[in-house]
Amino acid sequence: MSADKEDLGLKAGIEVHNQLxxxxxxxxxxxxxxxxxxxVGTVVRKQHPVASELGEYDVAAQYEVMRDRVFVYEAFRGETCQVEMDEEPPHMLNQEALETGIAVSLMLNCKIPDEVHVMRKAVIDGSNTTSFQRTMVVGMGGHMEYNGRRIPIDQVSLEEDASSIVGEEGGIVRYRLSRLGVPLIEIATGLLEGFSPKDVEDIAFEIGMVVRSTGKAKKNMGAIRQDLNVSVRGGARNELKGIQELGMLSVAMENEINRQISLISLADELKRRGLKKIHDDPVCVSDFLSGTENKILRSTLDSGGNIFSVVLPKFDGLLKRPLFEGKTLGREMADVAVAFGLKGLFHTDEDLSKYGLVEDFENLRRHLKVGKEDAIIVLGEGKTKGRVAKEIIERARILLKGPQEGTRSVSPDGSSRYNRPLPGSKRMYPETDIQPVPISEDLIEKIRQNLPELIPKKAARFKSQYKMSDSLVNEIMRSPHADIFEESIRRSGADASVVANTFVSVAKDLQRREGVDIGPVPDDLFFDMFGAVSKGMLAKEAIPEVLKYAAKHPEKSAAEIMGDLKLEMMTEKEIEEVVSKTMSEAESNPGKLVGIVMSKVRGKADPQLVIKTVKRLSEKR
Ligand SMILES: [Zn+2]
Known part of the structure; x- marks a missing residue:
């Protein structure tokens, strides 16, 4: 299906979010x-539905109530106060974040408003204690260049990040307040027409690099999140939420293109089969299936829930059709159930013998007088009382009309799933606790005079100045530490190759092999650590060990860490002692001896000095 994208009428837009x-x-x-x-403590809250100005209850808020969840918020020393708990009004807008937002806006050729107006955006999943997120536009109507084409930048905004979710169990959702209120910069492009998924991914990368060029972007995993909206001709605009890894953006976009194409052909197929409308509503079949031996349905019945069946006329064979690689229509329907808190569903296009349901479904087909050309879906519902079965019929009815607008969540592998409706999240209200913040011409001018150099411009210099290959420079640019590469060399006097190796290979190895994210390590620690290496106080082999420790203790200085890890370099005399001791323990030839001594002093002694000492002491004997 990933054939010629030329005629697809592709339209896309990106939102890049970066923590500051x-x-x-x-x-x-x-x-x-x-x-x-x-x-250090927790706060417990429950959300209640609030009538909107129109006097109607918000659909999404009602949905949350239906799920009947309790929210527990974890507080942390130094990282949470009364503001995060919503016990105290917000303080003044952070000037450092504002100035960074203006700098990014200027780098993207945006107009800066005279006044910044803080707005409230409704948030109803509990991730914000106030039930809204504060957001403000700091730049608009800008553009950037990409491969000689002009990329429109609609808006640059500052926002507060939401609490991070710890988990959900038994209707209790646990959130961490430490992330709530961390500044986020959000950059939204205008409409991108005629760009391939790879182009769109590269554009997102370039935008992220503008933020990173300020040196104010957070470097930890999850510091960047991207949303993408996509449509094809005959399709509909869908928003793909929460793409973390940049390389997955093009994959997610390919999948969405294929999904919309599949939905268009599915609608055609249903019309071809003569289906005009789905009349029937879900039927409660608890009594009929009261003897089922399927474990999931059994436990639904035993806990007082009901089993519902949904008949999809002329759908036979369609539920096993792929929408995109790795997801069938049946799986997509199951995602709907999962989004409403159920475990899943069963349908006639899957191998029912795996679930011991062959006979139940045959009986059901006769009981409901359903033809061979029709598909049946069965699901067990407890608290949701048939609401999910109704939603599934709704989703099937929509299939007749082809792709519809919506939002979808993206998984780390680039696949996406149905997202429950959140109509409230688009609504904005003015934040009455904060006065509009005036932006003076003087401030804008001061920021304009001090704009940072863009990373790609720096990179061009790396090649000649440090004699680096294109591929290495490319990797450095993609590293979250690209902004401190040169400063590290300048301030420490360390070899460019040591610094490059640290930011590229060491960082990746630690992440991949040990799950250590060096993102939270402060910039100063890198400068001091490289300084120690260049002064011969720390072996470069010890860098991974230092960083692994620093990632856990970002409050410690390089000297403290080297002390804790006993990583000070050994003096010649200390090396001599180890060599003599090793010689007396085992009668070895000098070649072997070097190896044994090195294994004892690795990371703490200069290898050249070890070889010299072994040679000298061996000759003495
Ligand atoms: Zn606070």
Missing amino acids: NTREKLFCGCSTQMRGEVP
């Missing part, structure tokens, strides 16, 4: 470090 590494949060004095591991 400001000293304090957007509306209070708490730290943005998100370091805390053990909460």
Whole structure:
């Protein structure tokens, strides 16, 4: 299906969100470090539906109530205060974040408003204690260049990040407040027409690099999140939420293109089969299936729930059709059930013998007088009382009309799934607790005079100045530490190759092999660590060990870490002692001896000095 994309009438738009590494949060004095591991306390809340101005209950809010969840918020020392708990009004807008937002806006050729107006955006999943997120536009109507083409930049906004979810169990959702209020910069492009998925991914990368060029972007995993909206001709605009890894953006976009194409052909197929409308509603079949031996349905019945069947006329064989690689229509329907808190569903296009349901479904087909050309879906519902079965019929009815607008969540592998409706999240209200913030011409001019150099411009210099290959420079640019590459060399006097190797290979190895994210390690630690290497106080082989420790203890200095790990370089005399001791323990030839001594002093001694000492002492004997 990934054939010629030329005629697809592809339209896309990207939103890039990047956390900012400001000293304090957007509306209070708490730290943005998100370091805390053990909460100092928790706050419990329940959300209640509030009638909107129109006097109707918000659909999404009702949905949350239906799920009847309780929210528990974890608080952390130095990282949460009364503002995050919604016990105190927000403080003044953080100036560091504002100035970074203006700098990014200027780098993207945006107009800066005279006044910044803080708005409230409804949030109803509990990730925000106030039930809204504060957001403000700091730049608009800009553009950037990509391969000689002009990319429109609609808006640059500052927002507060939401709490991070810890988990959900038994109707209790646990959130961490440390992330709530961390400044986020959001950059939204205008309509991108005629760009391939790879182009769109590269454009997102370039936008992210503008933010990273300021040196104020957070470097930890999850610091960047991207949303993407896509449509094809005959399809509909769908928003794909939460793409973390940049390389997955093109994959997610391919999948969405294929999904919309599949839905168009599915609608055609249903018309061809003569289906005009789906009349029937879900039927409760609890009594009929009261003897089922399927474990999931059994437990639904035993806990007082009901089993519902949904008949999809003329759908036979369609539920096993792929929408995109790895997802069938049946799986998509199951995602709907999962989004409403159920375990899943069963349908006639799957191997029912795996679930011991062959006979139940045959009986059901006769009982409901359903023809061979029709498909049947069965699901068990407890608290949701048939609401999910109705939603599934709704989704099937929509299939007749082809692709519809919506939002979808993206998984790490680039596949996406049905997202429950959140109509409230688009609504904005003015934040009455904060006065509009005036932006003076003087401030804009001051920021304009001090705009940072863009990373790609720096990269061109790396090649000649440090004699680096194109591929290495490319990798450095893609590293979250690209902004401190040169400064590390300049301030420490360390070899460019040591610094490059650290930011590229060491960082990746630690992530891949040990799950260590060096993103939270402060910039100063890198400068001091490289300084110690260049002064011969720390072996470069010890860098991974130092960083692994620093990632866990970002509050410690390089000297403290080297002390804790006993990584000070050994003096010649100390090396001599180890060599003599090793010689007396085992009668070895000098070649072997070097190996044994090195294994004892690795990371703490200069290898050249070890070889010299072994040679000298061996000759003495
Ligand atoms: Zn706070």
